[in-house]
Amino acid sequence: MTWTVQPVTASQSIRPLTFDRANRGRAVKSSFPLFRLPVEVLQDVAPHIPSLDLETLAFVDRDCRQLARSVQFSNVRLTYNDASLGLLETLLVELYARDESVQRLGPCIRHLTIEIGIPILTDARLAHYPNVIEFYRRLPAPKTAQDAFLGALGTVLSSSLPNLQSLDWRSRIIIPTELIRSITLSKARHVAIHHAFFDSDLDVFDFYGSPSWPIESLVLDAEWILAGLEDVSSITSVVTDMLRAVSPTLQSLSWKGMRLPLYLSFGREMVLFPRLRTLRLDAVPMADFSILSSFLSSSNRITLLEVSSSDRNTAGFLARRGHMEALESFSWINQLNTIEEDIILFLEANCQLRSLSIAQPLFPTTIDTRILPLVKSNFFHLTSLHLVWDAIVIPEHSLSVVGSLYCLKKLWLSAGNQLGWCNNWKVEHEVMLHTLQPLQQLESLTFSRDSYEVDGHPLLDSSIERYYINAQARSLQSRLMKAAWERWHQQKMLKFAELYANMFLQLKWCYIGQYAMKVERENLGPYAIVESPFRESLRPS
Numbered sequence: 204m205t206w207t208v209q210p211v212t213a214s215q216s217i218r219p220l221t222f223d224r225a226n227r228g229r230a231v232k233s234s235f236p237l238f239r240l241p242v243e244v245l246q247d248v249a250p251h252i253p254s255l256d257l258e259t260l261a262f263v264d265r266d267c268r269q270l271a272r273s274v275q276f277s278n279v280r281l282t283y284n285d286a287s288l289g290l291l292e293t294l295l296v297e298l299y300a301r302d303e304s305v306q307r308l309g310p311c312i313r314h315l316t317i318e319i320g321i322p323i324l325t326d327a328r329l330a331h332y333p334n335v336i337e338f339y340r341r342l343p344a345p346k347t348a349q350d351a352f353l354g355a356l357g358t359v360l361s362s363s364l365p366n367l368q369s370l371d372w373r374s375r376i377i378i379p380t381e382l383i384r385s386i387t388l389s390k391a392r393h394v395a396i397h398h399a400f401f402d403s404d405l406d407v408f409d410f411y412g413s414p415s416w417p418i419e420s421l422v423l424d425a426e427w428i429l430a431g432l433e434d435v436s437s438i439t440s441v442v443t444d445m446l447r448a449v450s451p452t453l454q455s456l457s458w459k460g461m462r463l464p465l466y467l468s469f470g471r472e473m474v475l476f477p478r479l480r481t482l483r484l485d486a487v488p489m490a491d492f493s494i495l496s497s498f499l500s501s502s503n504r505i506t507l508l509e510v511s512s513s514d515r516n517t518a519g520f521l522a523r524r525g526h527m528e529a530l531e532s533f534s535w536i537n538q539l540n541t542i543e544e545d546i547i548l549f550l551e552a553n554c555q556l557r558s559l560s561i562a563q564p565l566f567p568t569t570i571d572t573r574i575l576p577l578v579k580s581n582f583f584h585l586t587s588l589h590l591v592w593d594a595i596v597i598p599e600h601s602l603s604v605v606g607s608l609y610c611l612k613k614l615w616l617s618a619g620n621q622l623g624w625c626n627n628w629k630v631e632h633e634v635m636l637h638t639l640q641p642l643q644q645l646e647s648l649t650f651s652r653d654s655y656e657v658d659g660h661p662l663l664d665s666s667i668e669r670y671y672i673n674a675q676a677r678s679l680q681s682r683l684m685k686a687a688w689e690r691w692h693q694q695k696m697l698k699f700a701e702l703y704a705n706m707f708l709q710l711k712w713c714y715i716g717q718y719a720m721k722v723e724r725e726n727l728g729p730y731a732i733v734e735s736p737f738r739e740s741l742r743p744s
Contacts, residue, residue: 217277217313217368221246224366225273225311226266233266249274269306276311281356283323288332291355294363295334309363315391316371317356324348349376357385369393376400377428383407387416387448395422402428403437408444416448419478420455427461435465443469446494450474455481456498466490466514473497483509485536489516496520504529509560511536518545525552532558532587547573554581558613564593564621567601575604582608589615589649595627602638611642612709615649626654627668630715632699636706645707649714651741655695693718693733700731714741 261271281287297307329336339351370391375398427438468490474497512518522545619628630653654667696716704710704722717738720731
């Protein structure tokens with residue numbers, strides 16, 4: 204498992220198109236020097252052209268304009284602002300145009316983020332965009348400008364973006380059935396739906412009467428509008444039909460449970476997910492073993508599994524699942540009602556793991572008597588470990604066991620409160636350095652929710668729990684004093700990072716005191732550099 208302050212998104216990993224594809228295979232007529240480069244080299248060079256230079260380049264000639272657009276519009280964010288409305292209008296004009304010789308913007312778009320938020324559109328604003336306002340005129344009453352925008356967006360998604368690779372929905376609104384259908388008809392192979400609302404009568408995934416939805420990855424974090432308990436069965440059917448539709452091609456699924464009184468099932472059907480490799484189930488309530496059996500069948504080759512055992516069916520299935528030959532990374536999202544023994548049985552059957560993450564606090568006795576002995580005696584390939592103690596200290600004998608796991612390359616430790624402002628785990632760095640010293644392959648070291656004591660003015664609370672709050676207290680007195688506290692704290696954490704860098708010769712990255720730091724090495728020795736001037740709260744990704 205990779206741990207970062209901000210998870211890598213699909214848009215960050217998608218490159219602009221090669222120019223020949225952005226130009227739809229047409230011959231280059233420009234004499235501009237860049238076009239003398241091989242198309243593959245040009246693809247590597249173009250994204251590094253500064254944005255102001257791209258704007259200038261667009262005025263040189265038609266080919267230069269298309270090259271600039273292939274970079275400028277490879278990653279697009281749609282909102283309700285005028286620039287987004289203008290872009291939507293342009294894409295509709297291209298769709299309705301009959302002149303195939305005209306260069307088009309649509310083929311340049313590879314990633315699309317939709318963040319339209321609270322409706323702020325008016326009929327008057329839409330009047331400036333003839334093709335968009337046409338959708339408004341065709342809508343039956345009652346109608347809104349937002350309905351017209353969504354209708355235009357659906358048409359563009361299904362017909363105007365031939366090279367769309369990923370779609371990230373981040374709008375807290377109801378997604379109409381027609382727009383969901385357009386998303387399924389789009390070319391996007393990586394779809395993330397965050398914060399959206401679905402109607403219980405959503406009628407899109409008619410699996411038995413239409414082709415499947417051929418996407419490779421799906422992030423599903425949506426809520427459902429529930430008018431009454433009679434809608435529960437409808438929602439269950441829609442969700443399971445959606446899973447059936449993506450099952451032939453899906454490689455990665457991240458599914459966050461819905462805050463509704465429903466439990467999901469495939470019934471007696473076994474749905475195959477032959478390409479699924481990454482699975483994240485966060486509090487998804489299961490009515491029985493049917494869905495889990497489909498995801499984690501003996502024929503599947505899941506390599507990364509992150510799961511919460513918040514209901515008895517999930518915990519019971521994991522306890523009985525046994526060995527998963529291809530599994531390399533397991534993350535347990537612990538829940539209050541979990542029976543830990545079920546998960547420990549699963550771990551005992553999968554000692555081949557290279558990465559183990561338990562992100563929620565466990566009692567020290569559980570870690571000392573069950574987790575660490577199992578890991579030390581059986582997990583010979585483990586290179587990444589994340590543990591959290593449900594205590595304000597980590598016992599030194601526990602750290603000594605962790606320090607005996609010589610193959611570790613990534614280590615993340617935490618203790619104490621895991622929510623809110625009150626960090627109450629005081630890290631004893633001298634003890635850490637002493638007990639973890641054998642981990643000479645360590646490349647990444649993380650301490651989250653750590654805190655420290657400091658002697659200060661008697662009117663300031665110097666307790667461990669108030670350590671970070673003192674920065675806020677000082678800010679009421681003076682912004683300069685707050686800046687001074689932040690600088691003092693940052694320098695203190697940099698010194699700790701350098702102590703660890705001197706101890707662990709392979710260390711490349713660490714996170715201490717809410718600062719992510721990379722380690723550089725020169726002849727005079729290692730030194731740490733903060734990745735951001737601001738403190739960040741670290742969470743698993």
